Amino acid sequence: MRIFTSFFLTSIIIFSCSTKQENQSAESVQEIKMESKTEYPQSLNDLTKAHNMEAFNNKEVIAFDIELYFRGNLRLDGTIYSRTNSTKVLVEKKDGVKLFFDGSEVYISPDSADTKGVRFDALTWQYFALAPFKFKDEGTNWEENDSLPLDIGKQKQPTLKLTFGEGIGDAPDDWYIVFQYDDSHLLKAMAYIVTFGNTPQEKAEKNPHAIVYDSYTEIDGVQMATEWSFHNWSFETGLGEQLGKASISNIRFTKETEDLFGVENKKMVPLP
Numbered sequence: 001m002r003i004f005t006s007f008f009l010t011s012i013i014i015f016s017c018s019t020k021q022e023n024q025s026a027e028s029v030q031e032i033k034m035e036s037k038t039e040y041p042q043s044l045n046d047l048t049k050a051h052n053m054e055a056f057n058n059k060e061v062i063a064f065d066i067e068l069y070f071r072g073n074l075r076l077d078g079t080i081y082s083r084t085n086s087t088k089v090l091v092e093k094k095d096g097v098k099l100f101f102d103g104s105e106v107y108i109s110p111d112s113a114d115t116k117g118v119r120f121d122a123l124t125w126q127y128f129a130l131a132p133f134k135f136k137d138e139g140t141n142w143e144e145n146d147s148l149p150l151d152i153g154k155q156k157q158p159t160l161k162l163t164f165g166e167g168i169g170d171a172p173d174d175w176y177i178v179f180q181y182d183d184s185h186l187l188k189a190m191a192y193i194v195t196f197g198n199t200p201q202e203k204a205e206k207n208p209h210a211i212v213y214d215s216y217t218e219i220d221g222v223q224m225a226t227e228w229s230f231h232n233w234s235f236e237t238g239l240g241e242q243l244g245k246a247s248i249s250n251i252r253f254t255k256e257t258e259d260l261f262g263v264e265n266k267k268m269v270p271l272p
Contacts, residue, residue, distance in 0.1 A: 041144050041160055043180060044135060050185040051132040055221045059084050059253040061260065066125060070230070070244035075121075079250075081260060082126050086134065088261045089126050100263040111267035118269045128211055128228065129248060132187045135178075139165035149238030150179050150189055150210075157182075173201040186223055187213050191233045208233045209243065219251045226251070 056062075061083055068076040078093040091099040098109040099122040106119045127134065135142075141163045147156035162176040177191040189212045193204035210233035213225035226248045232240035 041142055044142055044160055046185040047132060047180055047187060048135060051223045052221050053133050056084055056133045061254045061256050063254060064251040065249045066246060068125065068246040076125060080126050089122060090261050091122055098263050100266060106269045107263060107266040108269055109263045109266035111265055115269045145177060148177065148235060152238060186216055189213065210239060220253055224251050
């Protein structure tokens with residue numbers, strides 16, 4: 001899977017520190033929408049419209065609780081806060097550990113905490129939650145793909161393939177194959193490979209995985225999946241063994257306060 005550091009194709013992000021009306025020194029983000037000349041596949045346009053990307057991009061911060069299991073073990077239990085443009089991300093675990101992405105670097109607090117898997121956890125789960133709203137960001141490349149299997153015993157489905165430009169994120173060699181629900185056009189699943197940690201693409205492609213999205217709910221006009229499942233996946237047979245699951249709850253949009261992304265006693269976590 002691709003760990004991203006920036007995605008903004010149809011917008012220029014301008015950082016400003018001010019608000020005369022509120023007399024706050026908190027950093028704020030303003031997105032100036034630009035007319036894009038990029039032509040996307042119609043099915044991708046249908047997907048982003050179904051999720052209401054425009055409404056999402058007009059919000060400042062999204063927050064949600066997440067409980068995630070892999071191979072029967074609890075992997076993450078906490079709350080994720082993210083600017084909707086993903087330039088800042090905070091993961092607050094229930095055990096008190098905090099993971100923070102400031103737009104370029106990842107940090108952990110307290111500075112004595114174990115750093116294993118921190119960059120992955122700081123960025124991956126947030127990306128999976130917000131993927132439909134990141135599909136048109138800078139560095140994304142789309143193409144109509146073959147019809148491929150997803151559900152066992154069912155017909156192959158039309159798909160789109162997402163790849164990334166050179167130097168985009170922590171793992172630019174990752175790719176995603178995107179499936180949609182026929183009736184709603186909402187994101188149904190993504191097959192993907194994991195090249196994070198310098199795994200060669202050829203090796204990663206021997207073991208694709210997939211995330212399936214279910215139980216959608218509407219929050220301020222925006223469609224968000226509240227149940228995920230993770231599986232092995234193959235080009236020949238589609239979904240295989242289930243590897244994990246996640247529940248998303250208490251989804252809300254909020255304003256960015258001065259101290260929201262303030263993390264003390266932290267240390268930087270470099271790329272592996």
